[in-house]
Amino acid sequence: MQKKKKWNPSKKRELRAAYLFTIPSFVGFLVFVFIPIIWVIIISFQKYNVFTTATTFVGWDNYRQILTNSRSLVALKNTLWYTVLCALGNTGMGLILAVLVDDVLPHKLSVFFRSIYFFPSLVGLTFVAIIWQAFFQTDAGVINYYLTRIGIAKIGWLSSQTFSKISVLILDIWKNMGMSMLLILAGLQNVDRGIIEAAEIDGASAFQRFLKVIIPLASPQIFFVMIMNVTGALRIYESISVLTNGGPGDSSRSLVMLIAEKGFTSFDYGAASALSVLLLILISIVTFIQFVGSRKWVHYE
Amino acid sequence: MNKKITLFGKKIKISTILLTIIMLILAFLVIAPFLWVFSASLRPYSEATSLPPKWLPPRFSQWNLKYFQKLFSKSIPFFTFMFNSLKMSTVITLGMVFHGTLAGYAYAKFEFPGKKIMFALMMVAMMVPVQVTIVALFKIMTILKVTNTSWAVTLPSIFGASCPGLAGAFGIFMMRQFFLSIPREMNEAAAIDGAGPIRTFITIMVPMAKSMIASLAIIVFTFSWNDYFTTFIMINKTERLSLPVGILSIKQPYATGDNVVFAAVVLSIIPVLLVFLIGQKWIIKSMTHVGVKG
Structure with a gap:
């Protein structure tokens, strides 16, 4: 039975089918994903001359340039700011919403609220950013209107260096918390009901049950959602581009905005690629944390 | 929090009602931008951007379809x-x-x-x-x-x-x-x-x-x-x-x-x-x- 297994005709047919099925996607993957990753790393060590269209190898020059350039350092700082706050905000709001819609109310009502909270996640960021831009206007904006009604002075949401990032953050959380809710909810619903009921019988209050039982049990899922939000926030772009276009000054500019600007406005491919590699490193760190984290949690399940 | 009141002939926990109210407020915050943009698209510019904001569209007979018509015109692709x-x-x-x-x-x-x-x-x-x-x-x-x-x-x-x-x-x-x-x-x-x-x-x-x-x-x-x-x-x-x-x-x-x-x-x-x-x-x-x- 064992011998010559590789050569029996049905195995051969399977092999042929296997490669027939996987080659199209793998070739596409190589050309449009894998090779670009390698190539970006190569370009980051080159200098491109717009006039002569010649490329020369320049070693670490591009990296030295971006790491000493105040604009890219500001963009890096802003990106980390967005990453931490968007990830915490989205995951936190997602968790709160998930608990609220986890069948505390009658099932139909819960499903109704789930759909509403989730809907913004499906709508294109540019479309909703146009609406929020109107909301954030200093004099004609809806938000400042309600703030002045309760006695708070008008805020330059898009025109002040302090608030430009906060406006982007608000839009991001409003847009993405529903997705986090949905994913955390899936984790909560996988939690064994029996354990929660046992805690209830033992006299744990709703808040205690939430903090001591539900959160620890759903923590692998919450961790996954957090990672997803971190990687999402690292490439933040559209919302800033519509709301503030990076300004005022560079106060809300992100790494990806700078990549697009360097690469496709000033055609400094080398610097743009070095910034891309910087982003790649950040994403790799997060991916590594996810890998280690999910391994750790496998034992608990 | 486990007190119950009678509503529509059913006994309902007060906490359930409170929770529903909180969720309704959140739901409004989530859909407010959509309500606003729909309402604004159907009003003349000065009215749409005037304050207080108009969350609900005007009565059907007063719908201003000028902007939608513009989208159909050749000037905007x-x-x-x-x-x-x-x-x-x-x-x-x-x-x-x-x-x-x-x-x-x-x-x-x-x-x-x-x-x-x-x-x-x-x-x-x-x-x-x-x-x-x-x-x-x-x-x-x-x-x-x-x-x-x-x-x-x-x-x-x-x-x-x-x-x-x-x-x-x-x-x-x-x-x-x-x-x-x-x-x-x-x-x-x-x-x-x-x-x-x-x-x-x-x-x-x-x-x-x-x-x-x-x-x-x-x-x-x-x-x-x-x-x-x-x-x-x-x-x-x-x-x-x-x-x-x-x-x-x-x-x-x-x-x-x-x-x-x-x-x-x-x-x-x-x-x-x-x-x-x-x-x-x-x-x-x-x-x-x-x-x-x-």
């Missing part, structure tokens, strides 16, 4: 954008569903040399978003001579670039998860009946995966409909832009004294709303599925 978006999203969806189903099945059911390394490579690269590779991707498109055409967007997107955070192998991953859940006996039974692997796939497996394929199609279509970045970088001709990028070009010339852009936003969101209302169960189920297994 809104429907060109919409057609481009429709075309690009359809191509991306068909492409990804096609290769995703094939490869997902192969990675789930076949044993072949190189399987592990191919799959692992794709899963790792899945974490790298298109924003990282865009400079090189642009060069590849220049070599393929497709910059400024929709191919520059659809080709990379078919292989996952437009699905946020899941570059590379989104469709493959999702379909593989599904086919893994089909018991092996199914394949063995088909093999005993004399069906080859390709026939088994087409006549037995694809029909079983129908609802999963539909979910994948809905997700990919929605993401590519909304995609901004790839189109923004790759296409530099107004008449070839997709909706999310094109809509910003409507915005600029009409920034003052005109809310035609709000009408454009309304028309851009409506297809997503329809897809959501029709396919909501599928969408929510498959999003969660990907999330849990991811």
Whole structure:
């Protein structure tokens, strides 16, 4: 039975089918994903001359340039700011919403609220950013209107260096918390009901049950959602581009905005690629944390 | 908090009522921008932007359709954008569903040399978003001579670039998860009946995966409909832009004294709303599925 297994005709047919099925996607993957990753790393060590269209190898020059350039350092700082706050905000709001819609109310009502909270996640960021831009206007904006009604002075949401990032953050959380809710909810619903009921019988209050039982049990899922939000926030772009276009000054500019600007406005491919590699490193760190984290949690399940 | 009051002839906990009120307020905050833009698109400019904000549209007899009519006029290429978006999203969806189903099945059911390394490579690269590779991707498109055409967007997107955070192998991953859940006996039974692997796939497996394929199609279509970045970088001709990028070009010339852009936003969101209302169960189920297994 064992011998010559590789050569029996049905195995051969399977092999042929296997490669027939996987080659199209793998070739596409190589050309449009894998090779670009390698190539970006190569370009980051080159200098491109717009006039002569010649490329020369320049070693670490591009990296030295971006790491000493105040604009890219500001963009890096802003990106980390967005990453931490968007990830915490989205995951936190997602968790709160998930608990609220986890069948505390009658099932139909819960499903109704789930759909509403989730809907913004499906709508294109540019479309909703146009609406929020109107909301954030200093004099004609809806938000400042309600703030002045309760006695708070008008805020330059898009025109002040302090608030430009906060406006982007608000839009991001409003847009993405529903997705986090949905994913955390899936984790909560996988939690064994029996354990929660046992805690209830033992006299744990709703808040205690939430903090001591539900959160620890759903923590692998919450961790996954957090990672997803971190990687999402690292490439933040559209919302800033519509709301503030990076300004005022560079106060809300992100790494990806700078990549697009360097690469496709000033055609400094080398610097743009070095910034891309910087982003790649950040994403790799997060991916590594996810890998280690999910391994750790496998034992608990 | 466990006190009960009688409402509509039913005993209801006070905490339930409080919770419902909180959730209604949150729900209003979530849908307020949509209400506002719908209301604003139907009012004359001065009225739409005046304060206090008008959350509800005017009475039907007073609807101001001027801005919607403008979108139909030749001066704004809104429907060109919409057609481009429709075309690009359809191509991306068909492409990804096609290769995703094939490869997902192969990675789930076949044993072949190189399987592990191919799959692992794709899963790792899945974490790298298109924003990282865009400079090189642009060069590849220049070599393929497709910059400024929709191919520059659809080709990379078919292989996952437009699905946020899941570059590379989104469709493959999702379909593989599904086919893994089909018991092996199914394949063995088909093999005993004399069906080859390709026939088994087409006549037995694809029909079983129908609802999963539909979910994948809905997700990919929605993401590519909304995609901004790839189109923004790759296409530099107004008449070839997709909706999310094109809509910003409507915005600029009409920034003052005109809310035609709000009408454009309304028309851009409506297809997503329809897809959501029709396919909501599928969408929510498959999003969660990907999330849990991811």
